[in-house]
Amino acid sequence: MSAELWRGASSLVDTKRIARFGATYAAEYRIRNMLKWWQAIVAFGVGNPLLYLTSIGIGVGTLIDKHTHGAGPDGVKYLTFLAPALVATAALEGTMEEVTFPVVHGFDWRKVFFAMHAAGLTGKQIAQGVILSAISRAIFTVSVYWAILWIFGAFGSIHAIWLIPVELYFGACFASLMMAASSYMKDDDGWFAIIGRFVIAPMFLFSGTFYSLATLPLSVRWIGWISPLWHATEVGRHIAYGHTLSFQMIFVHFGYMTLIGVAGLLIAFRKFALRLAA
């Protein structure tokens, strides 16, 4: 390297800029890493809604609509009933994928978070970057999901477009909580498989995704009440086709999701900082 051209970090690096934009630098890394798997992300983003639509939305939907004469759960076509739940699921699952394995990758497998930290990024900025990148991916996934549902005639009104930002917000809230949980993992150790089977799968099945939660007995209905997916689905149905929700319940749904989001972020910020300085 040429000594004459060496300007030195004090003239090259703007620490105030890092303090302001550090989270976006961390997100830039995550997005670049994510793009190495773009084929899988696109295949999942497009393939998943198509599979659900053809199998459950159209297959099961045809059966239900035939017996209910188009006035299925909530008095709408089954596909209309199902569509907001699928968008909510896409948002929550899409963001979760980018905050679970990548966090273990960053802390344990490749220790790239330690490289970021050594370069001046704080634990909080790295955590913010992880969430930002997860939302970036979810923007693609949720938009594709919504567009395919629109093409299949799942939404009666263009107002259903509001599903995209609202479900992205819920996805970010859920992702914050999952990021906090992931930040405590020393290694995978099968925990993600356990979470997938005993948290995510029950959440998907008991959140009123495929039927109204009210049809479940009270002994298992509580699973839906604590499930972020149920809260996201209820608001989604309200937006998409006017599912009846009182102002108080809208407040409860947003409040619950915001609460887990804020708690997740606070726990993650603290744990990221502690692990990087341990």
Place this chain on the structure above:
Amino acid sequence: MGCTGESEQMITAKGLTKVYGDFTAVAGIDFSVARGESFGLLGPNGAGKSTTMRMITATLQRSGGDLTILGKDPDQAGPEIRAHLGVVPQADNLDTELKVHENLYIYGRYFGLSKKYLSGKMEELLAFAQLEDKRNAKVDQLSGGMKRRLTIARALVNEPEVLLLDEPTTGLDPQARHVLWDRLFRLKEQGVTLVITTHYMDEAEQLCDRLIVMDQGKIMAEGSPASLIAEHSSPEVVEVRFGSDRNAEVAEMIGHIGDRMDVLPDRILIYAQDGEAVLSEIIGLGYHPVTSLVRRSSLEDVFLRLTGRTLVD
């Protein structure tokens, strides 16, 4: 380089301490590193070198004492300090899913460096690391020495005020070590301030202007490699082997020869002003070693003298 004077202190530690529970990893050490200096922390595994290194890279909070890095307290200004340092950790933390040039680029982005600056800087760093023809290779395809050179190149992307290297050549073969030393020596020639931890005495002698010898969290000695050798050892060392069952017995008979003697399980070390003369005297007394070696005194001998143990146990 924009040097402002050799006496400017880049790092100053006074009573620097790190305690984990009831274990003291670093026990109140004092040292300073001047601009343009190549400073070493030498000691065996577990001596407290890496803990010290992590504290002076502003990534590990100290338990006690004063520490100033680039004129700032890392407890108050950790991110600002880190943004002006270059850090080469003991274990490479490159991203194996990114290509070689992408690892340099994205690391530069953590410092908020512009894409325009980085496009030129990447070429410079790839040339420095001798990895131009590997720019599009994945990190997993690189040898250990190449990964190490890439990690060092990456640490230079922000043109750091101080480059800190934790065990830079551990685990590398001799050829890869020499290539790496050459790269580091070039940086030293350019006046880059280097701080290196190592348990290799030859590495410390090659690269360090001044060093501290650490053991059990304490500084055992401080100075240039030459001055430490002059102060704590004799100019030459005779290594003789009589067989592990005879070494102790012969040592008693030749104990009066030379300045000082250390009896190790596998050999006897005799410190002397003139090694050849000592060897002749031993043979003259009728003791014929199985193998013998006359060599210059090294930091290994200094460490043995100070601690009674070898650097690599």
